[in-house]
Amino acid sequence: xxxxxxxxxxxxxxxxxxxxxxxxxxxxxxxxxxxxxxxxxxxxxxxxxxxxxxxxxxxxxxxxxxxxxxxxxxxxxxxxxxxxxxxxxxxxxxxxxxxxxxxxxxxxxxxxxxxx
Amino acid sequence: xxxxxxxxxxxxxxxxxxxxxxxxxxxxxxxxxxxxxxxxxxxxxxxxxxxxxxxxxxxxxxxxxxxxxxxxxxxxxxxxxxxxxxxxxxxxxxxxxxxxxxxxxxxxxx
Numbered sequence: 188x189x190x191x192x193x194x195x196x197x198x199x200x201x202x203x204x205x206x207x208x209x210x211x212x213x214x215x216x217x218x219x220x221x222x223x224x225x226x227x228x229x230x231x232x233x234x235x236x237x238x239x240x241x242x243x244x245x246x247x248x249x250x251x252x253x254x255x256x257x258x259x260x261x262x263x264x265x266x267x268x269x270x271x272x273x274x275x276x277x278x279x280x281x282x283x284x285x286x287x288x289x290x291x292x293x294x295x296x297x298x299x300x301x302x303x
Numbered sequence: 304x305x306x307x308x309x310x311x312x313x314x315x316x317x318x319x320x321x322x323x324x325x326x327x328x329x330x331x332x333x334x335x336x337x338x339x340x341x342x343x344x345x346x347x348x349x350x351x352x353x354x355x356x357x358x359x360x361x362x363x364x365x366x367x368x369x370x371x372x373x374x375x376x377x378x379x380x381x382x383x384x385x386x387x388x389x390x391x392x393x394x395x396x397x398x399x400x401x402x403x404x405x406x407x408x409x410x411x412x413x
Contacts (some may be wrong), residue, residue: 189361218399227311230347230402243400278346282399288352290335292396297346 189213191295193279199301200269207265208298212281219262220292221254222278223247232277236262237284269302276300304332307394309404316411323377324407326392331371336368337393337401338377347391351377382411 192211200206212219218237218288222230233252234244238259248254251269266273276299280292306329316322319409324338335354353359353366353375365378373396379386389408393401 220400222403226403229307229309229393229405232400232402235400242400276346284399290399290401291337291349291352292401293349294339294346 191279191281191293193277193295193298195298196296197299197301199303200221202271202302203268205265205267206269206300207263208277208279208300209261209263210279211261212279212294213283213293215264216281216283217259218282218284218292219256220280220282221262221264222280222294224276224278224297225274233264266300269300273299274302304307305333305394305396305402307392307402307404309390309392311405311407313408313410316409317381318382318384318411318413320382320411322382322386322409322411323379324379324390324392324409326375326377326394326404327373328375328392328394328402330394330396330402331370331373331393332396333370334397335394335395335401336366338366338375339391339393339403339407341389341391342394343388349394350390351404379409382409384411384413387411 220235221233236256276297389406392404395401
């Protein structure tokens with residue numbers, strides 16, 4: 188399978204705990220994105236990387252959220268001191284920089300977070 | 304703030320009919336336009352991309368773009384029950400960060 192891979196697929200955690208999600212992008216893609224999606228809404232942009240550089244972060248990404256992409260390969264998204272409002276599907280996507288088609292992003296299967 | 308607007312629906316069509324899904328966007332500098340399909344509980348799956356004014360066809364799907372009117376649409380011909388899903392419109396510009404609408408729910412009934 189050469190698609191975007193995310194794990195864990197599902198995570199249930201108690202409020203106040205930390206959680207970490209991992210994303211492995213499509214191998215030749217140099218851009219990696221994190222989005223969040225709640226019920227009835229479209230995906231909301233959180234942050235993106237070009238290679239290992241984190242180039243943009245949304246206002247949605249509070250100081251409890253941190254993302255890394257060491258060596259420009261896989262990425263992790265950590266949420267510290269989780270709150271019930273963090274319950275959502277966290278989507279990772281990747282794309283290959285270059286021309287208009289470089290705007291085309293491909294999603295992984297998503298990581299569902301439930302904070303109880 | 305860049306906005307992408309879609310009617311949340313649901314849009315209900317009979318099997319075999321043409322489903323028409325619409326999307327408007329606010330950023331005149333947008334360059335790339337996408338339609339994704341999302342089944343309940345699943346992640347979005349790319350259907351089509353379109354970059355220039357006019358129509359683009361791929362099988363039963365046709366995307367239509369009118370940059371002057373800031374409008375993009377998706378037509379699904381010969382709709383099937385398996386097409387029942389939420390359809391997400393996404394738009395991006397020079398930043399390469401797609402902005403998504405909230406999606407239109409499509410129901411194709413037998």
